[in-house]
Amino acid sequence: MTKDMTPEEQDARHAEKMKKKKAARDKILATKTIEKGLVIVHTGKGKGKSTAAFGMAFRQIGHGNKIAVIQFVKGAWNSGEKAVLEKFPELVTIKAMGEGFTWETQDRQKDIENAEAAWAEAKKAILDPEIRFVLMDELNIVLRYDYLPIDEVTSFLQNEKPEDTHVVITGRNAKDELIEIADLVTDMTLIKHPFRSGVKAQEGIEF
Amino acid sequence: MTKDMTPEEQDARHAEKMKKKKAARDKILATKTIEKGLVIVHTGKGKGKSTAAFGMAFRQIGHGNKIAVIQFVKGAWNSGEKAVLEKFPELVTIKAMGEGFTWETQDRQKDIENAEAAWAEAKKAILDPEIRFVLMDELNIVLRYDYLPIDEVTSFLQNEKPEDTHVVITGRNAKDELIEIADLVTDMTLIKHPFRSGVKAQEGIEF
Numbered sequence: 001m002t003k004d005m006t007p008e009e010q011d012a013r014h015a016e017k018m019k020k021k022k023a024a025r026d027k028i029l030a031t032k033t034i035e036k037g038l039v040i041v042h043t044g045k046g047k048g049k050s051t052a053a054f055g056m057a058f059r060q061i062g063h064g065n066k067i068a069v070i071q072f073v074k075g076a077w078n079s080g081e082k083a084v085l086e087k088f089p090e091l092v093t094i095k096a097m098g099e100g101f102t103w104e105t106q107d108r109q110k111d112i113e114n115a116e117a118a119w120a121e122a123k124k125a126i127l128d129p130e131i132r133f134v135l136m137d138e139l140n141i142v143l144r145y146d147y148l149p150i151d152e153v154t155s156f157l158q159n160e161k162p163e164d165t166h167v168v169i170t171g172r173n174a175k176d177e178l179i180e181i182a183d184l185v186t187d188m189t190l191i192k193h194p195f196r197s198g199v200k201a202q203e204g205i206e207f
Numbered sequence: 208m209t210k211d212m213t214p215e216e217q218d219a220r221h222a223e224k225m226k227k228k229k230a231a232r233d234k235i236l237a238t239k240t241i242e243k244g245l246v247i248v249h250t251g252k253g254k255g256k257s258t259a260a261f262g263m264a265f266r267q268i269g270h271g272n273k274i275a276v277i278q279f280v281k282g283a284w285n286s287g288e289k290a291v292l293e294k295f296p297e298l299v300t301i302k303a304m305g306e307g308f309t310w311e312t313q314d315r316q317k318d319i320e321n322a323e324a325a326w327a328e329a330k331k332a333i334l335d336p337e338i339r340f341v342l343m344d345e346l347n348i349v350l351r352y353d354y355l356p357i358d359e360v361t362s363f364l365q366n367e368k369p370e371d372t373h374v375v376i377t378g379r380n381a382k383d384e385l386i387e388i389a390d391l392v393t394d395m396t397l398i399k400h401p402f403r404s405g406v407k408a409q410e411g412i413e414f
Contacts, residue, residue, distance in 0.1 A: 014315040035409055046393040048249065048259035051266070055258035055288070058265055062287030080269030081262070087294065108221040166409075185399040186253040191392035202242055202373075 037132070037165040038183040039157055043140060043174035046188035053135050053168045054081045060133045061088050068093040068125035072118045072171075073138040093131065095121040115147035126161050133166045140171025143178065150177045157181060244339070244372040245390040246364055250347060250381035253395035260342050260375045261288045267340045268295050275300040275332035279325045279378075280345040300338065302328040322354035333368050340373045347378025350385065357384045364388060 005013065040056075042049035060067045069085065074096065085092045097118035119142075125134045143150050154177050161167065169178065179185050212220065247263075249256035267274045276292065281303065292299045304325035326349075332341045350357050361384050368374065376385065386392050 011315045038409075041398075042255065043398075044396070046395075047391065048255055048262075048393050048395065051262035052255035052259035052395075053262075054265065055255075055260075055262035058261065058291045059258075059287030062290030080266030083269035084265045084291075108218045179398065182399060184254065186255050187396040187398050188253075188255065188259075189251065189394040189396045191248075191250075191386065191394050192389060193391055202245075 035164075037161065037163055037167070039161075039181060040166065040168040041140075041174050041178060041182045041185045042168065042170045042188060043172060043179075043185070044187035044189050045172060046190040047193075048188045049170040049172075050137055052186075052188075053137065053170050056166075056168060057092075057133065057135050058084070061085075061091050064091070065133060066091050066093075066131045067133040067135070068095070068122075068128070068131050069135045069137060070118055070122040070125065070139075071096045071137050072115065072142045093125060095125070097121065111142075111145070112147045115142045118142075119148050119153070123156060123160075126156075126165055126167060129162065132164060133168075135168045136170070138171045139169045140174045140178070142171075143175050144171075144173045150175050154178060154181050242371075244368065244370055244374070246368075246388060247373065247375040248347075248381050248385060248389045248392045249375065249377045249395060250379060250386075250392070251394035251396050252379060253397040254400075255395045256377045256379075257344055259393075259395075260344065260377050261292075263375060264299075264340065264342050265291070268292075268298050271298070272340060273298050273300075273338045274340040274342070275302070275329075275335070275338050276342045276344065277325055277329045277332065277346075278303045278344050279322065279349045300332060302332070304328065318349075318352070319354045322349045325349075326355050326360070330363060330367075333363075333372055333374060336369065339371060340375070342375045343377070345378045346376045347381045347385070349378075350382050351378075351380045357382050361385060361388050 040053075042053055054069075057067050057069060069092070071094075082094070085094060095118065097114050122134060122136050122139075125131050139148075139153070142148055143153065157167065158181055169182075174185070247260075249260055261276075264274050264276060276299070278301075289301070292301060302325065304321050329341060329343050329346075332338050346355075346360070349355055350360065364374065365388055376389075381392070
């Protein structure tokens with residue numbers, strides 16, 4: 001179709017199309033006026049759940065906002081991310097809880113204790129009026145194993161989280177109850193993974 | 208089922224299950240021995256494509272590795288991320304090309320020129336032996352509009368990219384030809400978005 005057009009006709013057609021697209025986009029944006037703290041969930045089997053959450057944390061830091069990061073599962077953490085976060089001690093609170101993935105410890109009672117301690121830190125950070133962004137990394141794993149009651153978490157987020165505080169929750173298998181109360185949910189879907197062809201975890205990519 | 212078990216029985220059962228899980232996981236990890244620079248693609252309609260890519264960039268910075276970030280579409284960029292990247296001038300090369308989203312400029316020839324200039328910078332960064340990680344942010348958008356020939360991009364990545372350099376390409380609608388040659392592809396799938404309920408773009412979340 002466009003093959004029969006001169007370059008000038010193609011350009012004119014393109015300009016017209018883009019003009020319509022911009023008008024439609026501006027119209028939609030004009031209807032978005034509410035500002036509020038969001039409950040954000042990153043789930044799915046693909047990569048990027050924690051990485052995107054840390055990316056948002058770095059954004060907040062870039063804007064000069066105070067943030068907190070709570071680690072619910074040890075070993076899920078990235079030494080690279082930690083090194084960058086530690087460059088901003090005046091803005092960043094890190095609570096690294098947990099004793100390792102559950103398949104490392106094999107001790108359910110200990111895991112439950114760690115989950116409860118991490119949740120207590122998370123609640124403190126969320127209620128802190130100076131902190132506007134709290135990342136609860138791998139909380140979904142802990143909820144999935146019922147180390148924390150899901151009702152307690154959803155009820156706290158709905159009733160006690162300050163209006164203007166954002167929280168981000170990561171991990172596979174997000175519970176339906178959490179998705180129900182969340183504002184923004186993204187499923188990171190695995191399309192292709194190099195592990196399948198024998199490539200190992202590499203510095204700066206996986207850790 | 209677990210309801211009839213004593214807490215001690217539940218714990219023992221859990222320990223056994225986790226032990227098996229750890230053994231299976233260790234066995235799989237032992238087969239992963241190849242180390243190589245990956246071609247990584249973040250696509251899909253959901254959020255987190257660029258954010259996760261920037262998260263990986265921050266990881267690299269945390270490990271003290273040099274990185275480059277090439278912006279193919281202006282306006283896609285986050286002032287927060289930029290502020291943090293600029294804190295590491297000795298490690299970070301930023302090339303912000305482009306004149307705005309295509310529906311802003313409505314000028315196809317100008318868009319093509321910008322795309323070509325950005326691609327030239329990207330190739331330079333990828334070939335730089337000191338740089339091991341190159342983020343080509345929103346390259347998929349440019350490829351989708353055929354502002355750059357897809358064959359040129361895939362051929363360069365397959366034949367000229369140094370073995371140990373990672374590249375990350377973001378943007379919706381990744382072309383099949385790109386997915387074909389990529390090592391790691393993740394589709395960020397939108398499950399729930401606050402825009403639907405009238406919430407506007409917010410500092411540190413969207414920008």
